Amino acid sequence: MSEQRPHHLTWRHAVLLAGMAASLVAVIVRLWQVQVVDHQSYVDQAARTRDGVAATSAPRGTITDATGYPLAMSRDTWDVYLDTFLWRDRDKARDAAFKLSQILGVDAAQTFALGTAQSRGDIPLLRQIPYETGRQLVDEELWGVRLLPSAERMYPEGTLASPLVGYTGLGGEGLWGLESDYDQVLRGRSGMVMTERDPLGRPIAIAPRVERSAEIGGNIELTIDRHIQRIVEQRLDEALRENNAPSGSVLVMNPRTGALLAVASRPAPTSYDKILDHPKLSTLVRARPITDLYEPGSVIKTLTTATAIDLGLVTPTTTYIDTGRVDIPGTEYTIRNWDFQKYGQVTMIEYLQRSLNTGSVWLSSKVGARDFYRYMGAFGLGEPTHVGLSGEGEGMIRTPDNDDWYPVDLATNSYGQGLAVTPLQVLTAVSSLANNGVLMRPYVVSRIAANGEVRTFQPVRVRQAVSADTARTVFRMMYEVVEGVPTHGARVPGYHVAGKTGTTLVSIPTGYDLDTTIASFVGFIPYEDPQVGILVKIDQPSGGLNLGGQVAAPAFAKMAGDIMQYLRVPAGRTPSQVSAR
Template sequence: MSADARGGVSPRRRPPSAPMGGARYYLILFLILVGMLLLAGRIVTLHVIDRSFLQGQGDARTLRTESLSAHRGMISDRNGEPLAISTPVVTLWANPQEVPEDRIQRLMLAQALNMSPDDLDARLERFSEREFMYLRRQLTPEAAQRVLGLRMAGVYAQHEYKRYYPAGEVTAQLLGVTNVDDFGQEGVELAYQPFLAGTPGQRRVIKDRRGRLVRDLAILREAQPGGELVLSIDQRLQYMAYRELKAAVAEHEADGGVVVMMDARTGEVLAMANQPSYNPNNRAGLDPRGLRNQAIVDVFEPGSVVKPLAMAAIMESGQFDLDIEVDTSPGWMMLDRFTIRDIRNYGRLDLAGILEKSSNIGMSKLVLELDEPLVPEVYRRLGFGQSTDTGFPGEAVGHMPAPVRWSRSQWAALSYGYGLSVSALQLASAYTALANGGVRMPPSILKLHESPAGTPAIDPGIAHDLLRIMEESVQPGTGGRRAAVPGYRVAGKTGTVRKTSASGYEQDAYRSLFAGVAPVSDPRIVTIVMIDHPRGGDFFGGAVAAPVFSRVTGGALRLLDVPPDQRIR
């Protein structure tokens, strides 16, 4: 009998472990194989199928295409002397979100930027939600390196160009300026912006995640510099004209003035000086009046300096001989309730005497006897009331009234320089007709490779006679005697004209002018001088403007090596 049968308790026995079922085993094996296949498929997809896409995405986070700045074309004078050049500068910018907040680092950055720490913190806070802000524009490379040498996170450099004007205020109004982005804003810089501006290039680089340059890879497109512009200006003559004009404006306490010097043979502008002026390299405290190139964009009534031009029309009519005499007594006359006056009673004057004495009465009486309105016709042939086509921004065309229902007083006023307006450049161009055998040369501010054809405006014989008459107006004892140039024969005409205001002609405000040609034997230079509102006591053109003409023209003739033509007496 067994122990159990005998009533004892037997110990519990565990059944032996059963092997894993076949179905369960193969399921697990299948899942492992599927996972391995999926992983292998993903690896194949990433390395074969999606390789180009993924590489492009990676490159997009490291490869960059950057712009290469192109420097602006140089502007030079007719002899190749630089008047405007572009110099390399560095602009510093920052990502405010990357700039460290560490106080010591920010203090070092502020010192390198020459800023107060508080100002730097305020700017970073103002742009804290953005990823770009300028720190400093257009620093010299040395100044920028002091900042970049800190190797501070979030601070980057951009290479640019800045315009520099070696002649400073001497050529400011003619050249104009560019803005901080090197785009022309005034003068020649604006007029020839498409020509002067370069074409930026592109390069491919590798940068790290903080935007720092790791390696240059390739130049995708070379930067193309702007074209070089050669002006007709002679820098030597420009300096001299500006110096003499500035001295005269200061001496006579004038509001300003203009000098225009033109090559009589070609119409090229050799000098164009303005007062007041400004320094284009440092525009702090800029006087807005200094921005205007008064010689081209401003107009004025020319007064007596156009009398030789009106006399050309009178002589062209064929109604008067050179020796005809006109009675200008008693020195004044009433015309349409207006009073026309001479400085004094000159009595009887021939045509040469009328110009020499600058008689308003004589001019008026001659013009009123003309059968046809030849004076405005000659003025138009000389370019008055028309564009000079220099391309200069804001170029004035002046004013030539249409001869419709004109009164006798208006006809008379036109003959002595009132009732019309011209620019100094237009006046200089008109005088080239006297200097060039009756052919007016169009003005040019660019150097010409050949002389233009010009426009016939005055009979050559009449132009020759007028030069001879005007030469007598610059002899000792005449009002224009201070315009004489030692060693050279000079022909010219003084002018003194009242300024206008909203209420009419001002009583004590004048413009003083002188227009002349030299040397008479073989004219090379036409010079116009205008001094605006001289206050030093003298205001007549012969006393204020003529001496400037003498010094500027005399110096120019010597610099240009023009031989003297004055006979030694």
């Protein structure tokens, strides 16, 4: 007879139960820790392992010229990343590195070392590899090699109009020029697809998916014509070489509309190779005709003359006696003609032809300070033109309202000294004389297409600076300045030109550098129906010639002739037909 087991719990049962209870408690505590305390941590870890965020490319928009040719555009490329988490599998990583070395030409050992140096996260291997090479890698489905679409900015015309068009950094952000000014328009918004992915990084189709579609960057169309821009840059380079000048600027504008057809600036980048490492980058990337101030010199005489004629004080045949010098009353200043000559009785036409400083001083004394500065303001000097580009110079003109204004300023300002303006302001102001006295707002962007909307920019009339009769009269005088002087350097065979030279000394902190000049010329062609207004400015020529008529006017003639041929403008009519204007 076997011994019957006791029905009560023995100490063994108690130990077993206690052990089980303790184990249960331990499990519950661990569950609590995993599910509650460290919940977010594990969720994040799981997400890192499983969830994938793939960027969908949004190419940057295109900048085209007036003919529709792209001056800046984007080319699709790929960025190559190594998934170090997956490359913990050394054998597969070694195979992938070997394959990468075959396709990309990278060193297999270095690639393997790079991808296995850490065990978490993606490491960039190469950026902006060619699109077809990237497609080849995508098709290969290499272990732990991830490709993200990217884009490379390219400039089909090279560095043409570089200071104006601008440049982008590696991240695709605009650094200067239009690329920077219109960055928000040009820059697309990258799309994003967040989904779970398999071990090879491919998205799992049935997994939850969050998607934001990419928005392609907007396109910008300029008023710049690349052929005119190229003509201007080539001729400007020639002029700088011939005159041994360090810098220069050229603007080409349609005087009827204010549309800028070319904006040339030197020095400028000659190559984009390592451009960001250039020690004098800031001197290369300025659109000088828009940002830099200078004393325009005798070009301003056209505006002084227009002011006097508009006020009814003189006519083209009005005369004054040129004694070669003018003493400014109440001061020790004496103003002389640029050639230190005296010409006796001269008409207003002759005064402009000979560019006599005494004539400007005489005119400004008749006009008076208040009206003179009022008209200069009407011509837009001393205020930004609102061309729509960053860094535009505002100009500096002292008026009688300023404490630091002196009566001699009126005299010097009348022939373009003692004031600072931008080339763009000067060309805009003088263009009003070729446009029946109407001042137009210059513009360089004609069309923006972004986010399904198209904005077209029309010419903007700023104000009637002088009457139409005054403008025609002064414009006719500008015609006489060029065509009335048979040896004038700005004459273009087959066409009639209206224009005015300018020569100024270079302003330095202690006054003026008497050894160097800024030579400039503003001209319009053809006179009968001006298609373009051109401002040429050559800084500090040191090739033996230094006057506007010697340095800038011949450069104008060359580029104006080329532009007329390009625009297929018929050759000019006879002078008798001209006088009917």
